[in-house]
Amino acid sequence: MKIFIPQDVLWILRKLNENGFEAYVVGGCVRDSILGRKPSDWDITTDAEPMQVKGIFRRTIDTGLQHGTVTVMNHGVGYEVTTYRLDGDYSDHRRPESVTFSRDLADDLMRRDFTVNAMAYHPEKGLVDLYDGLADMKARVIRAVGDPDERFDEDALRILRAVRFAAQLGFTIEPATKAAIRNHVEDLSHVSVERIETELTKLICSPHPEEMEELYELGITAKILPEFDRMMETPQNTPYHYTDVGHHTIAVMQHVSPTKAMRYAALLHDIGKPACRTTDEAGVDHFKKHPIVGEPMAEQVLRRLKLDNKTIDSVCRLVLWHDFGINDDLTDAGFRRGMSKMGIEHFPEYLEIRRADTAGQSDYRKEEKQETINRLIRMYEKTVEAEAALTVRDLAIGGKELKEAGVPAGPRMGEILGHLLDYVLEDPARNTREELLSETERFLRIILA
Ligand code: ATP
Ligand code: MG
Numbered sequence: 001m002k003i004f005i006p007q008d009v010l011w012i013l014r015k016l017n018e019n020g021f022e023a024y025v026v027g028g029c030v031r032d033s034i035l036g037r038k039p040s041d042w043d044i045t046t047d048a049e050p051m052q053v054k055g056i057f058r059r060t061i062d063t064g065l066q067h068g069t070v071t072v073m074n075h076g077v078g079y080e081v082t083t084y085r086l087d088g089d090y091s092d093h094r095r096p097e098s099v100t101f102s103r104d105l106a107d108d109l110m111r112r113d114f115t116v117n118a119m120a121y122h123p124e125k126g127l128v129d130l131y132d133g134l135a136d137m138k139a140r141v142i143r144a145v146g147d148p149d150e151r152f153d154e155d156a157l158r159i160l161r162a163v164r165f166a167a168q169l170g171f172t173i174e175p176a177t178k179a180a181i182r183n184h185v186e187d188l189s190h191v192s193v194e195r196i197e198t199e200l201t202k203l204i205c206s207p208h209p210e211e212m213e214e215l216y217e218l219g220i221t222a223k224i225l226p227e228f229d230r231m232m233e234t235p236q237n238t239p240y241h242y243t244d245v246g247h248h249t250i251a252v253m254q255h256v257s258p259t260k261a262m263r264y265a266a267l268l269h270d271i272g273k274p275a276c277r278t279t280d281e282a283g284v285d286h287f288k289k290h291p292i293v294g295e296p297m298a299e300q301v302l303r304r305l306k307l308d309n310k311t312i313d314s315v316c317r318l319v320l321w322h323d324f325g326i327n328d329d330l331t332d333a334g335f336r337r338g339m340s341k342m343g344i345e346h347f348p349e350y351l352e353i354r355r356a357d358t359a360g361q362s363d364y365r366k367e368e369k370q371e372t373i374n375r376l377i378r379m380y381e382k383t384v385e386a387e388a389a390l391t392v393r394d395l396a397i398g399g400k401e402l403k404e405a406g407v408p409a410g411p412r413m414g415e416i417l418g419h420l421l422d423y424v425l426e427d428p429a430r431n432t433r434e435e436l437l438s439e440t441e442r443f444l445r446i447i448l449a
Helices: 007-018 028-035 050-056 105-110 133-139 148-154 157-169 175-190 193-204 209-217 226-232 245-255 260-268 290-304 309-321 332-342 344-359 366-385 399-404 411-426 433-448
Strands: 023-026 043-046 060-064 069-074 077-083 085-087 099-101 120-122 126-128
Touching: 007 023, 007 043, 007 050, 007 069, 007 077, 023 028, 023 105, 028 120, 028 133, 050 060, 050 069, 050 077, 085 105, 105 120, 148 157, 148 175, 157 175, 157 193, 157 209, 193 209, 193 260, 209 226, 209 245, 209 260, 226 245, 245 260, 245 344, 260 290, 260 309, 260 344, 290 309, 309 332, 309 344, 332 344, 332 366, 332 411, 344 366, 399 411, 399 433, 411 433
Parallel strands: 043 077
Antiparallel strands: 023 043, 023 120, 060 069, 069 077, 085 099, 120 126
C-alpha cells in the first residue's frame, strides 16, 4: 500500500522523526487517499507532546493544547499535529472529561470513531491498520471501532457521522453498528445544534442524499428534523405522484446540484404539504397553498439549525416560488409580475427546482409539464431580451420627476410608484416618460377625487 503524501506534509513528518518522535498521517486523509478521493486536509498524529511540537516548528498555532493539537503552518497552509491520546470518561455523551497523552499509536487509533477512519500511514513504515479498516473499505461498510454501543454512548455525534460517511462514500452501515445507533438516538439531544448542522449539511450535499431515508429509518430525523418524518408519513394519492412526500423529496434532492442552498431547498420545498393535505370525494389528495404554508416552516427549521442568512434567504424564496407557473395558463404579464416579486435573477435556481420537482414525479402528463417549463424559459428569454421593467428602479421616471409633477414626498409617492410598476408590468411598451407622467396625472385625479 503506497499513499501519495504532499511535500509539505512529508516535511512535517520528517522533522518530527529527525527529532526522535514518531509521526503518521491519520484518519480522513488516509481513508480518502486509499479510496482515490482528494483528502480535504492532512492530519498528523505523533508521540511528541504539544510543547515539543511547538519547539520543533517555527510557525505554530495553539489550536487545542489541552487536547494535544498544535497547528503547524507550512507555506500558508495549516496542518493539525495531534499527540497520541486516550480519551477519558464521557459523562455528557459529547466530549471526554479528560484526555491523557500516550506514547503508543494503538491507543490513539482506538479512540477513533470508525474503522475506515482509524488507519495511520507512514511513508517508510506503511499502513497501520489495527481494526481492519482496509477490509471494511473493500466491503464498503462503516463499522464502529471496538464496541459500538460504548462508542455511541461516549459521543452521540458519531451517530450522525456514521450516516454522513455512508452518504459521502456510498457505504452501508454494518448491522451491529446500526443496532447501536438505534439504541442511542435519544442521546442526540446532548449534541450541539452547530455540530448537527455540520453533519446534516455534509450528508445532504453528498452524492447520496437518499441517505435521508436511513436517518428516518434509524429514528434520527425524529430527533433533529421531525418535519421530515411528517413528510415520509404523508401519502400523495394523485396521478401526478408515484410516492409519498418524503420519498418524492429525496428524489428531488438527487436531481439538484449539491450546493447547500439547492439541497436544503429541495429538502424543504414540500414541507408545507403534510399540513395542507385534503382528500376529495374521489379519494384524490390535494395540497393547496402548500408553498405559502411551507415557507415560514422552512424558515423555522433553518433558523433552528442555525444556517446562515444567505442560505435561509435563498431556500425560503425557492420554497415559496417552487410551484410558480405550474399551470399552463400563465400570461407574459403574469410571468413578469411573478418575476417582479421573486427577482428575475433567481430564475435559474427556480428553474432547477422546477425541473428536479418534475423529475421526481410520475410520468402522468410528463410531456405537458415539460412543455410548460419550456414556455417559462421562452418567457424568461423574452423578458430579459426586452429589458422589461420589473422593479421600481427600472421605471422611466423616478421620485424626482414625480416631485416635479406635483406629487408630495411620503407614502403617496410609494403608492404611485407601485401603481406605475403594475401599469408597466402589464405592458412593457408603457415604460416611457410621457406615458408614465400622464398615467400619474390620471391616477392622482382618481385618488384625489
Ligand atoms: P472530513 O473529510 O469530513 O474531514 P475526516 O474523517 O477527516 O472527514 P474529521 O472530522 O476531520 O473527519 O476528523 C478527523 C479524524 O478524527 C477522523 O477521521 C476520525 O479518525 C477522528 N474523529 C473525528 N471526530 C471524531 C469523533 N467524534 N469520535 C471519534 N473520532 C473522531
Ligand atoms: Mg478531516
